[in-house]
Amino acid sequence: MNFWLELIIKLVAILGFVLTGALVVIYAELKAGSHMQGRIGPYYAGGRWGWAQPLADGLKFLQKEDLSPIGADRTVYGFAPYVVMMSTLAVFVVIPFGPDMVGRDLDLGIYFILAISSLSVLGILMAGWSSANKYSLMGGLRAAAQLIAYELPLVLAAAAVVVQAGTMSMNGIVAAQSETWFTVAGIDIAMPFLLKGQIISFIIFMIAVVAELSRIPFDMPIAESELTMGYLTEYSGIRFTMFFLGEYASMIAFSAIAATLFLGGYAAPGVPDNLANLVGPGVMLLKIALIVFVIIWIRWTWPRLREDQLQRLAWFWLIPIALANIGVIAIFKVVF
Amino acid sequence: MTDLGMIHRSESAVSIELQTPDMTLNIGPQHPSTHGVLRLIAKVAGERVTDVEPVIGYMHRGYEKLSEVRTYAQITTLVNRIDWVAGFASEVPFIAGVEKLMDVEVPPRAQYVRMILTELARIASHLVFMSSYPLELGATTPLMYALREREYILELIEEVTGGRFHPNFNRVGGVKPVYGGGSMTKKWSLDLPEGFLQRARDAMDRMEQICDDIDTLVSDNELIKMRTVGVGVIPRDKALEYGLTGPNLRASGVAYDLRKVENLLPYDEIDFDIAVRTGGDCYDRYVIRIEEVRQSSRIVRQAVDQIPSGPLQTKVPRVLKAPRGQVYSRGENPKGEFGYYIVSEGARMPYRLKIRSTSFSNLSILKWVLQDALLPDLVAIMGSLDFVLGDVDR
Amino acid sequence: MSDKQIRFPFRGLWEGMWLTLKTMLKPAPVTMYPQVQEEPVPRARGVIALDVEACTVCMLCARECPDWCIYIEGHKEEQPPSKPGGRPRARATLDRFDIDYSLCMYCGICVEVCPFDALFWTPEYEYSEPSITNLLHDMDKLTYWLGTVPEQPKLEKS
Numbered sequence: 001m002n003f004w005l006e007l008i009i010k011l012v013a014i015l016g017f018v019l020t021g022a023l024v025v026i027y028a029e030l031k032a033g034s035h036m037q038g039r040i041g042p043y044y045a046g047g048r049w050g051w052a053q054p055l056a057d058g059l060k061f062l063q064k065e066d067l068s069p070i071g072a073d074r075t076v077y078g079f080a081p082y083v084v085m086m087s088t089l090a091v092f093v094v095i096p097f098g099p100d101m102v103g104r105d106l107d108l109g110i111y112f113i114l115a116i117s118s119l120s121v122l123g124i125l126m127a128g129w130s131s132a133n134k135y136s137l138m139g140g141l142r143a144a145a146q147l148i149a150y151e152l153p154l155v156l157a158a159a160a161v162v163v164q165a166g167t168m169s170m171n172g173i174v175a176a177q178s179e180t181w182f183t184v185a186g187i188d189i190a191m192p193f194l195l196k197g198q199i200i201s202f203i204i205f206m207i208a209v210v211a212e213l214s215r216i217p218f219d220m221p222i223a224e225s226e227l228t229m230g231y232l233t234e235y236s237g238i239r240f241t242m243f244f245l246g247e248y249a250s251m252i253a254f255s256a257i258a259a260t261l262f263l264g265g266y267a268a269p270g271v272p273d274n275l276a277n278l279v280g281p282g283v284m285l286l287k288i289a290l291i292v293f294v295i296i297w298i299r300w301t302w303p304r305l306r307e308d309q310l311q312r313l314a315w316f317w318l319i320p321i322a323l324a325n326i327g328v329i330a331i332f333k334v335v336f
Numbered sequence: 337m338t339d340l341g342m343i344h345r346s347e348s349a350v351s352i353e354l355q356t357p358d359m360t361l362n363i364g365p366q367h368p369s370t371h372g373v374l375r376l377i378a379k380v381a382g383e384r385v386t387d388v389e390p391v392i393g394y395m396h397r398g399y400e401k402l403s404e405v406r407t408y409a410q411i412t413t414l415v416n417r418i419d420w421v422a423g424f425a426s427e428v429p430f431i432a433g434v435e436k437l438m439d440v441e442v443p444p445r446a447q448y449v450r451m452i453l454t455e456l457a458r459i460a461s462h463l464v465f466m467s468s469y470p471l472e473l474g475a476t477t478p479l480m481y482a483l484r485e486r487e488y489i490l491e492l493i494e495e496v497t498g499g500r501f502h503p504n505f506n507r508v509g510g511v512k513p514v515y516g517g518g519s520m521t522k523k524w525s526l527d528l529p530e531g532f533l534q535r536a537r538d539a540m541d542r543m544e545q546i547c548d549d550i551d552t553l554v555s556d557n558e559l560i561k562m563r564t565v566g567v568g569v570i571p572r573d574k575a576l577e578y579g580l581t582g583p584n585l586r587a588s589g590v591a592y593d594l595r596k597v598e599n600l601l602p603y604d605e606i607d608f609d610i611a612v613r614t615g616g617d618c619y620d621r622y623v624i625r626i627e628e629v630r631q632s633s634r635i636v637r638q639a640v641d642q643i644p645s646g647p648l649q650t651k652v653p654r655v656l657k658a659p660r661g662q663v664y665s666r667g668e669n670p671k672g673e674f675g676y677y678i679v680s681e682g683a684r685m686p687y688r689l690k691i692r693s694t695s696f697s698n699l700s701i702l703k704w705v706l707q708d709a710l711l712p713d714l715v716a717i718m719g720s721l722d723f724v725l726g727d728v729d730r
Numbered sequence: 731m732s733d734k735q736i737r738f739p740f741r742g743l744w745e746g747m748w749l750t751l752k753t754m755l756k757p758a759p760v761t762m763y764p765q766v767q768e769e770p771v772p773r774a775r776g777v778i779a780l781d782v783e784a785c786t787v788c789m790l791c792a793r794e795c796p797d798w799c800i801y802i803e804g805h806k807e808e809q810p811p812s813k814p815g816g817r818p819r820a821r822a823t824l825d826r827f828d829i830d831y832s833l834c835m836y837c838g839i840c841v842e843v844c845p846f847d848a849l850f851w852t853p854e855y856e857y858s859e860p861s862i863t864n865l866l867h868d869m870d871k872l873t874y875w876l877g878t879v880p881e882q883p884k885l886e887k888s
Contacts, residue, residue, distance in 0.1 A: 032754065034758070035753070035754040035758060036477060036750040036751070036753055036754045037476070037477050037479075037480035037481070037750075037753070038480055038481065038484055038753055038756075038758050038759055038760075039480060039758055039760060040758050040760050040762075043762075134359060134361055135361075138383075138711075216474050216475075217474070217559055219474065220712070223474065223712065224368050224474075225368050225369040225471065225472045225473075225474065225715050226369065226711055226712050226714075226715050228367065228368060297747060297750065297751070298747070300476065300477050300750055301475070301477060301553070301743075301746045301747045301749075301750045302474075302475060302557065302559055302743065302746065302747075303470055303473035303474040303475035303554075303557065303559050303560055303563060304473060304474030304475075304559075304563075305559060305562065305563070306562070306563060306710060306712045306713070307383055307710070307711075307712060308383075308710065309562055309563075406796055407794075409794075409839060410794070410796040410837075410839060412837075413796050413835055413837035413839070414796070417835075477750055481753075484759060491771070494770075494771050494773070494774055495771045495773060496773070497773070498771075498773040498774055498775040498838065498851065499774075499775055499836065502835070502836065502837070504837045504838060512842075527885040527886050528885065528886040529771075529772075529773065529883040529884070529885065529886065530883060530884040530885055530886050531886070532886055533886060549749060552742075552745050552746060552749050553746045553749055553750075554746075556741070556742035556745060556746075557742045557743060557746050558739075558740055558742050558743055559743065561742075
């Protein structure tokens with residue numbers, strides 16, 4: 001196939017998947033959140049169950065005036081949402097939805113993801129600084145401190161998986177989880193890494209993911225009751241939509257990474273290899289949906305932490321535990 | 337020693353070099369966490385609040401002055417708008433003061449109805465607190481749960497009085513929903529609607545259930561404990577110094593409850609406990625209100641069981657004139673001591689009405705307790721004091 | 731309050747999540763307002779209805795209103811004598827009876843002081859208006875509300 005044609009197809013597919021996925025997740029959040037609170041949530045838009053509510057919201061945001069404060073640094077202010085969005089989109093390049101259904105199977109897949117996803121902190125810092133608003137500034141600084149602090153546990157937890165899998169390629173990690181671990185009564189049993197002793201890494205990874213997403217209980221950067229909306233305070237219209245979509249898209253991205261690293265990715269037990277490309281995306285979406293639901297569920301149940309408690313959690317607990325965890329896993333890897 | 341001294345000197349030199357001026361952060365009057373229009377001018381060094389200056393008065397409606405040109409019957413419609421989340425509770429001390437001035441005896445059944453409705457108002461007010469306080473800490477769901485249950489309480493109040501928030505149910509000499517003074521409608525206003533007592537009992541079951549739910553969702557939540565335990569501690573002597581009353585005072589370990597001290601309402605015939613906690617921190621101020629809802633539901637159950645029969649209203653002259661004199665009458669509002677100082681010159685209207693509103697007095701400690709708090713704690717502490725801006729500014 | 735018992739670490743977090751999950755699976759206690767209308771209690775103070783026939787233009791309501799939102803005008807009319815040969819009687823007739831609901835505090839003092847049962851509360855609530863001036867209800871509108879006055883509830887035995 002022509003290289004450029006393939007590139008365009010892949011780009012469109014990824015973009016389409018990310019945008020529809022973000023809308024679906026927004027809808028799921030609206031609906032699940034309302035029902036957890038004993039409400040109904042969106043009901044009228046689209047005729048049934050309010051399925052078109054995120055679309056309608058998006059259209060409404062597009063019509064809004066794109067305001068920027070007088071004191072704002074216009075260039076930086078205007079550019080910030082796109083930096084956040086780009087760093088999220090780029091993650092999807094290496095996430096595999098099937099043995100061949102992957103944007104690009106890099107040898108350093110997980111490394112690429114961790115590097116590129118931490119770019120979003122730049123965009124957030126830009127937004128906070130350029131808004132010329134004290135709440136935005138504090139929100140931006142909080143976000144920077146938080147994202148940098150939680151980058152470490154995220155990397156360390158992923159490193160534990162890398163150690164066990166022996167590869168950094170995302171496809172390689174999935175393959176490592178679908179190969180036979182042991183055989184009982186003639187049946188080959190493959191296990192995802194979550195059940196192969198990575199439970200601590202998984203928990204640390206999930207905590208770090210929620211913190212990276214700045215969602216409750218780690219949503220201090222936009223803490224509504226303290227900083228009104230943090231770095232988002234001054235944004236409106238299309239730029240706010242960008243931030244908003246970016247937030248939910250990165251929720252899908254991180255869920256996809258967690259699903260790949262710990263839940264076996266597109267692999268499902270009992271699926272023959274020749275069907276993996278067909279069944280794979282469905283399995284993957286199911287696993288993503290599961291993790292996304294848990295993140296939503298947490299958001300509608302728990303309160304938020306304080307800034308210093310958040311830092312203490314990262315530096316005093318998560319990072320030492322993650323380091324010890326890597327050590328233990330490395331020892332097991334060498335011994336067995 | 338010299339080395340240490342040098343290190344110390346160099347460190348201080350660095351910190352002088354890096355000294356930055358404090359940032360002035362203007363919080364409010366329109367801000368998600370100020371419950372209305374309170375404005376705080378905070379000086380912050382990073383996340384730490386070094387100084388805070390509350391600015392009040394954005395909601396001043398001049399009720400004390402308005403009362404001077406309104407008759408006693410009209411003033412009850414004003415006073416239940418002061419603390420609107422517990423409208424009934426602020427009516428009672430006023431009307432009791434007027435009754436004291438005029439020397440009117442209130443029938444016991446009316447007193448019991450007043451007591452039941454005051455406790456319902458207390459539950460409603462505390463439910464608002466239980467819903468809004470977790471919101472300050474970022475938990476949105478308790479808001480919906482508690483407000484859902486509050487609807488049952490408001491429905492009960494509406495069923496009897498006709499108003500959900502502003503009951504205007506107290507008359508000098510008794511209680512009465514507003515129905516015509518004519519011969520036809522007079523008989524409608526004789527008593528509580530049928531089945532109210534049973535519905536009140538059912539609602540109390542719900543209240544105990546929601547207390548358990550909120551306990552599960554909020555009080556037992558480790559994150560809430562991390563945010564509130566040991567935060568914003570008001571020691572016993574400071575609480576007394578600043579004149580805190582109500583749950584805020586009782587959370588600091590002072591068992592002082594006007595329901596046991598004053599005799600406006602027949603609380604002495606009811607068996608209930610004063611909820612006291614000793615920590616004086618945000619968590620205690622939160623938990624004590626849940627405990628008070630439980631106690632209030634105990635009071636309502638007993639009052640509903642032993643409500644005496646009789647009329648709801650004594651005979652009073654059609655034109656109410658209080659004799660010359662003055663009286664201070666106070667009652668236990670959900671937020672604390674709520675008092676009215678009524679000066680009468682013998683007219684249909686008071687000469688002067690001084691309102692001792694609870695939230696205003698409770699807010700006076702704000703500057704002290706917010707000293708050196710962190711910015712997120714500022715929100716937590718402010719929320720835990722449970723004030724209503726209408727009650728602050730009057 | 732079970733903070734004195736020994737608890738599993740983070741038990742509170744999971745219990746809270748269990749509660750929200752249970753709530754999610756239960757049907758939401760919601761009244762779908764425009765389609766389903768809640769029945770207000772009979773005593774609810776929604777809007778004031780006027781019985782023009784009963785009103786004697788005594789002005790008590792307008793005088794006792796705490797924010798003076800009732801506007802009344804009337805005139806005396808000569809009525810034919812009830813018995814032939816008797817004196818003609820003067821009867822007060824309403825020309826204008828307006829209640830400004832943008833000012834009204836819904837205290838109900840007007841209803842309470844009316845000595846001739848001309849004013850009633852009804853629990854109707856759907857009369858919001860895009861323009862504040864339309865909240866001034868005139869005699870016709872107040873008379874229309876008279877049809878919505880509910881039966882009063884039975885009373886608790888005392």
